[in-house]
Amino acid sequence: MNWLPAWDCFVRVAEGGSMAAAARTLGCTRAQVSKQMAELERRLGARLFERSTRRLALTPAGEVFRQHALRALEAVDSTELAVRNLGDRPCGTLRVSATVAFGRHCVAPLLPEVVAAHPELEIELILTDQVVDLVGDNIDLALRMTRLPPDDAVARRIVSLRRVVCAAPAYLARHGCPRQPLDLLQHQCLSYVLGDNKRWVLIDGQGVETVVPVRSRIHFNNIDCIFDAVRAGHGIAILPTYLCHRELASGVLQTVLDDYEPDIVFGRDLYACYTPSRVRLPKLRVFLDALLGHFQPLPPWERT
Template structure:
């Protein structure tokens, strides 16, 4: 495919903002990139860049071509992956993404067993609470907590995650136990920066929502840190049961407002998301099977 290097060069120029940056990324000279861009414009019959002494900017034709080039190279990449994985034996490197807390507590323990069962497979677990780019970050499978799975990916529901409102017994002894959502206005509620916007939504058994603008003086962007603060008696928090089930079972934490279900921005469901090109890839399939076996029909932390 004689066009492929030029199309990739074009994309790297756009990403890097200059031909010199593209040349560094691709390990070639600026002159080679410049020649490719000139040939590309000649073949397409349109100018792709507005050139100045300071930077390159896409022309309207360049913006259209950029979108088509991205999709074309993604298709090429998917084809190559599919060809490399035509056999039934999982092999190569599997890159999995998950949120920091769920990945640490629930996904990482699965990796040794999967690796032991498939000696030719290597697994990389990337933990981040930000949404990854499946293609740009070379992710084979991403575990996402979301209400709406992405339209451009295959999404398989793995498990529903239950959340509870809870506090340490010592905190409840000092400040009392809330019985209605509005009682939370009199309590120190720990805020999750990535999700609650300092407002909790609690739904009763009839589906009626109560929106409470909770008072938070301590804020976290990490759910493990929130658990530590609750255990230390610093306030009330909404926590997923996969994280606090042992503490609840042991009486170290108590649930409150049991007649209400927290409704968080992420929703309840966890999905495995992957590009269509990974559907039949053996390494993705075996890891997906391991997830389903572990978390369905009932996740282990809800077993009792």
């Protein structure tokens, strides 16, 4: 007896409440369903249904078998999906993780283009500023800003992210423009709570670091909120150019301390990280190709 069709048939009978309903769903005759159920009960040595004139009800044995059968059929479906994902065509669901701001502004706009080119592919974009567990969180590819990619994953450098110190012209008109890093001590400097510990590191052209213990009366753990506060004239901030390039070009924001490069705890480089088991997945390969094509040799915000 081929157990898989019989188990699937049993689940359909349990869901539909009758063999006729299961037959309609499966596209077969009621007699065929009845034969499979009788053979299944004989093989298991237990009655699975209490039969009445109106509806079939599960026996205690049937209820136990139903729970196990559902899990088994789900496992079979997952196995088939995993094997199909190893084929030549990108298909199935690709789970991608990225930081909130970068994912929203730079990754999300790519998704429609990628899925349009691959009709059997779906993409889930998971936005979080916390480090995800590639295995535990079932992530196919994580975009991480880091100095040191994880040792247990494949890491492909995607792009370097430049950052600038900037403020709104109105703020600088009220409070003055800092000429050297220590001038920041006299300013409202909007810190990123998760990353800088209220200490900015600025490096000059000779590689000399200056550490400034900055202060502000408001703090955020989200770079978009910092961006909004800077545009509103509430202080000075270190911002990535992918986020503020339009405002810099239009004069809404103005860079300061141009002879110094901000050095943040995450470093400059963005990596695509994935486990070795996913290296050959077509769905990962096409998405990685799309990232590289979009951000290299120069990212869009650095091309003009």
